[in-house]
Amino acid sequence: MLFGAASTGKRVFTTSSSPGISLMQEAISYMAGAQLPVVIVNIMRGGPGLGGILPAQSDYFQSTKGGGHGDYRLLVLAPSSIQEAVDLMMLSFHLADKYRNPVMMIGDGMIGQMMEPVEFPDKYEEPELPPKTWAATGAKGRPAHIIKSLFLDPIALDKNSWILHEKYERMKKEEIRFELYNHSPKNEIMLIAYGTMARICQTAIDALKQEGISIGLFRPITLFPFPEKQIYKEATKENIRELLVVEMSTAQMFEDVERAVYGKKKVNFFGRTGGIVPPPEEVMEHVKMLLNKKSKDKKKA
């Protein structure tokens, strides 16, 4: 349905939660191949299979590494508050049109069901976009537009794949978004988390501060393109000794962080699944464990 609706050139979106998004993977692959701008929201629940219905972040791989078949990427955004979801939603439609590519926003049951006051801008000033000269509007006085992903000629398919690839490379240059929280040369540990989990980490950081412990948070807002270089830059600062990735999954984004820091720093992981949203106290406990371990190491040395 979304494929057809997007082909009109109008702005369109759909939403679902994990198993429904799995079913959409076929169409998502086709829409990426046909370069259709659409926005898809996945409010993630626990899996695999029917799993559960409570908040989770276990579709990170599915969203950022494909999910459907073929050589494509989605532009993936992860808000950590309702206000940010509102702001990123406007951006999502813009980015979908700018790149003619599906944009996926991922949240979880907390983001999906929480109520918070939000502000909508009085006026949304959108940078200008090229006209949608590709849309199917009736071939009156122009050659027919065929919105498709089939290229039987290997040379043509190769060309299309590299056109897509070029877009993804451009996204990596122009669209990376992230936020640093409580960054200071005193910090020995850097947390990395996104969405709801990042927000919980912020509470943990504030509470640790009260106890005289300072640590920082790196919060990716775009999961694809992933802020690899930016993570590398922060992680390799001299004061940072170890990283702690916190997710509501069994270490999915963790793999991208490990890749980003290139073995330069130790990357630790803490996560819960199944709809368990770890409270700030659990995050604090893990941070303290790391700090204790390190002070022991120091003594030994």
Add this chain to the structure above:
Amino acid sequence: MEQDTKTIFSRPEALRDTVTHYCPGCTHGITHRIVAEVLDSLGVREKTLGVAPVGCSVFIYNYIDTDFLEAPHGRAPALATGFKRLRPDMVVFTYQGDGDLASIGMAEIIHAANRGEKITVIFINNAIYGMTGGQMAPTTISGQVTTTCPFGRDIAQTGYPIRMVELLSALGTPMYLERVTVNSPQQIIKTKRAIKKAFQYQLEGRCFSLVEVLSTCPTNWGLIPLEATKWLEDNMIPNYPLGCFKTPDDAESNHGTV
């Protein structure tokens, strides 16, 4: 005195002794019991495989004491086909709601029926998506209020309610199709007879069988159980006529003319 005491009613062996998760007045429980009684009366509990749907009755495996598979949403007939083809000696049934069978699973049910899979389908039509909080289903009747059609189902926008047994009866393949309900003891007895027949056709290796059970969802209809039964009588039965729509005998006798 002792020889005067006689057990005349007890829990069927195929029904587990446990607490129910179904809402008060929900008829899923009645139909579960009927299925269990039929499995017992045919003596097939130990060679039966059930396929659970997605929906309130996904937990059917907590109640009916046979082996079970838990299917993805709507795919129960596909799983049942795969299983039955490799184990034709076993009795295979699916138990599916209307959101599961008539919406997301429409393709699976039509093709399983048309291939004449020797499976039994118990189809629970309560005119709504129960588990997810009362959204419109393909079976929601015209004007019925649900969370996704708060002004009542508008057939100009969303089409007519789908009558599954009528739809399937248009297929040429011989099959058994009956629509029943569980609003009264008399209807419950008829339902049991239909469900037993559906399993017998499978045991005889004769045909695909599907029994549609008009059911209540008091919670999402927003009615107390008694009112829900009344609503079923006043609104569902006129839209979904009861009765047998097809047996393998009429289909076979028609075979040359189809």
